[in-house]
Amino acid sequence: MxxxxxxxxxxxxxxxxxxxxxxxxxxxxxxxxxxxxxxxxxxxxxxxxxxxxxxxxxxxxxxxxxxxxxxxxxxxxxxxxxxxxxxxxxxxxxxxxxxxxxxxxxxxxxxxxxxxxxxxxxxxxxxxxxxxxxxxxxxxxxxxxxxxxxxxxxxxxxxxxxxxxxxxxxxxxxxxxxxxxxxxxxxxxxxxxxxxxxxxxxxxxxxxxDVRSAEFTKYAANAMLATRISFMNDLSNLADTVGADIESVRRGIGSDPRIGYHFLYAGCGYGGSCFPKDVQALVQTARENGHTLRILEAVEAVNHDQKEVLVNKIVKRMGEDLRGRTFAVWGLAFKPNTDDMREASSRRIIEALLQRGATVRGYDPVAREEAGRVFALDLADRPEDLKRLQFVNTQQDALTGADALVIVTEWKEFKSPDFWHLKSALKTPVIFDGRNLYEPEAMAEMGIDYFAIGRPHAELDRSDSN
Incomplete structure (x- = not known):
């Protein structure tokens, strides 16, 4: 045809x-x-x-x-x-x-x-x-x-x-x-x-x-998936407060066939070309027709705030003034296997670090060029901040001499690094993990100070720490 x-x-x-x-x-x-x-x-x-x-x-x-x-x-x-x-x-x-x-x-x-x-x-x-x-x-x-x-x-x-x-x-x-x-x-x-x-x-x-139902179906599907993500992110912040482990909670509720495991991972917020704009568009359609989609308005608000959660953990651990600090950032695209930077959590996180005076070295397997273009636009009126942002070619280039590692996108190559090498490359063995890739207890045993989303902070084994 x-x-x-x-x-x-x-x-x-x-x-x-x-x-x-x-x-x-x-x-x-x-x-x-x-x-x-x-x-x-x-x-x-x-x-x-x-x-x-x-x-x-x-x-x-x-x-x-x-x-x-x-x-x-x-x-x-x-x-x-x-x-x-x-x-x-x-x-x-x-x-x-x-x-x-x-x-x-x-x-x-x-x-x-x-x-x-x-x-x-x-x-x-x-x-x-x-x-x-x-x-x-x-x-x-x-x-x-x-x-x-x-x-x-x-x-x-x-x-x-x-x-x-x-x-x-x-x-x-x-x-x-x-x-x-x-x-x-x-x-x-x-x-x-x-x-x-x-x-x-x-x-x-x-x-x-019918045509109208088909048009509605697309928005409804993305809104449901976004809701599941924000639901778990909202719970993860409560888990942080009460000392629960959101990963255990995820497995506990996901095993219910009525719920399932898909889109129940807590993290540093969703992004991309679909979820953010489709939720906004559906909310606006409701307003134009005299309705209020209260759940979706909350979904959007939770996602907006979630992109600051990792930054808040960094500030709590390392202080509000980050001048003289260097952060390695692994993952720039909004999700793995794409170079799409639209509404990516890395944009909010990196900008927040730069605003506090930090230097950032970012690495992504495929999004380096697109990230350079996007941040040049985002920081066009902040040239001094842009000077402190560098995009590097390898994970190692980002790590060497950095004060901490920040993980934003869950690329496969980040899931099983050489932790002893990673630890020795950093000035201080600190990881802020926005995708819950590692186990807190295992990190503590290696002397790595590990902060995740909605997971308990395990006490370090100081016998082998730097």
Missing amino acids: KVTIVGTGYVGLVTGACLAEIGNDVFCVDVDPRKIDILNNGGVPIHEPGLQEMLRRTRAAGRIQFSTDVKASVEHGDIQYIAVGTPPDEDGSADLQYVLAAARNIGKYSNGFKVIVDKSTVPVGTALQVKKVVDEELKTRGLEGSDKHRFSVVSNPEFLKEGAAVDDFMRPDRIVIGIDDDYAGNLAREKMKRLYAPFNRNHERTLHM
Whole structure:
């Protein structure tokens, strides 16, 4: 099938590559010529495991192309995916300008029946806005009501985890499709059924529903996951106070099949491109409709405060004035297996350390370049702080001579370091662990002063401490 993907960001690029992998003829369009140049030269503008290899295969097979030619992209695909960004507006609502611009272009250049698929995360009612914009453009062209230029707007939200997006797309646990029940909708349903048939061969994964319910489902899913994280983070702070171990609590409640273990890890707050903005957007949608989502407002507030918890532990242990102190920071991206720095906890933590006069050496396996770009913007009006921030090439480069280690992202390579080497590299054997990677008792036995999230602080074994 001929498919067009509007937007070569995270969602669009993964969607395009995976649809090309299963044999479709995919045309990816973007208004950013820099991205298109990178892709046409064999590069990938984002880090996602398995994506570059898939793009190499599909490009070699001639099943995927990249261009800035909007007219050609509309004419190419019977199915037009809109996969552009929906950044938060000042009030937290989703900014739909890029979605509606894509819709306008589809109406402007439409050359036949089109299935317009909203893949971007959008508020309830967006499909209706997209339909209105396309209708306006067809009317301008004198084609309103033309049988040849019929179209249907479909909601097909993505459920991709950064760091596992290719696998999530190729082996989905569900495919949500919202389509209006009319003549054009019935044609669209058949096309979408054919497109997704390869993913339904073992068993039917597609959930059909009305468009508004499909739009709502995406926000509801992310809001539930964010709620579980904030719930555990809130409990972790109480565990700190009463002397309980949040890891024991997690295992205790996760063993209940009604609860399960997923998204129950306490830490230093969630980030990324989805949870923060989707929670905000759903809260704002409620406000616009005269409702208050009290639980989600609390989820957002807890997450905001959680990003300061690790800083508070550092200040309590090492003092408010951190001038002359150097901190090694392991992990910059908001989660492992990505270079995404959006809403990353490292941004708040590092800025707080710099504000107190500290020097920071940050290390991340893949996010170093992106972190440099982001912090240059974040600290543009604080050049003196920026001078005290360095991004290094190895874990060891970050550690040597530092006063303490701060762990922010749970990359696999951080889970089993050489602790004796780590201890000798630091000026003082202190670890502040925002992801609870290690066992407090084991750290104490090695003479490492270890501070985690919601876990008891074990007394050091001084017999072998520095």
